[in-house]
Amino acid sequence: MKHPIKTIQIDSETLSKARELYSEHEKEMEAYLDILLEWNEKINLVSRNVSRETVREHIIHSLLPIPLGLIQWHDKWIDSGTGGGLPGIPLAICEKEKRWILNDNVRKKMKAVDDIVNKIELKNADIIAKSISLVELEKGTGLVTKHAFKIKDLLRLLGKAPWQTILMWKGVEDVEKEVRRAHKDIIATIYEFNFGKDEPFYEGKGIVKIER
């Protein structure tokens, strides 16, 4: 198996740009945050007893591929393992020209996400409530997924689906090992966040781009 890996260090300018995006769309983002936290009291979408500030940071974390120029490659994206809509809903709020499919195999989570999408009037998002292994992925659809799968497991679930680009939000410590465990030839680019000691939320985190 061939697994070429490239690592790119990302500085805090990218984080500042993601924060600016949040501010530009603040009304919709804060409405999303309100309804997500309401649902989180009923079902576990983000961790229990999490603060509003931390969930806001999860939203900003979701936006980082936009300033990195990673969203431009596809007009349609699927967010698999979306849970409460992360990263798909924040990305759909900022990238209205693109279509976003929000996917999770837990039906009650998808019911909550459907309610959120309707209440914030997000017109460019659809919902698919089943395992990613059962989704018929159209050619040319990109895949985003935040802290939901190991690389090897996701590739196995995707089987023969015609995927092209996968963006995975991950801890970077063991990511090279994970790439090498893949049973397919893949090319990995690791965008490692180096935002400094003042941004502890992002320590050890990154986004991995996987291509064939």
Ligand SMILES: C[S@@+](CC[C@H](N)C(=O)[O-])C[C@H]1O[C@@H](n2cnc3c(N)ncnc32)[C@H](O)[C@@H]1O
């Ligand atoms: C740790 S949560 C992450 C949720 C969200 N991406 C976030 O960052 O807050 C992982 C999610 O993956 C979903 N999941 C696990 N296996 C899946 C599968 N085969 N297809 C679709 N979703 C799956 C789980 O139901 C869960 O909601």
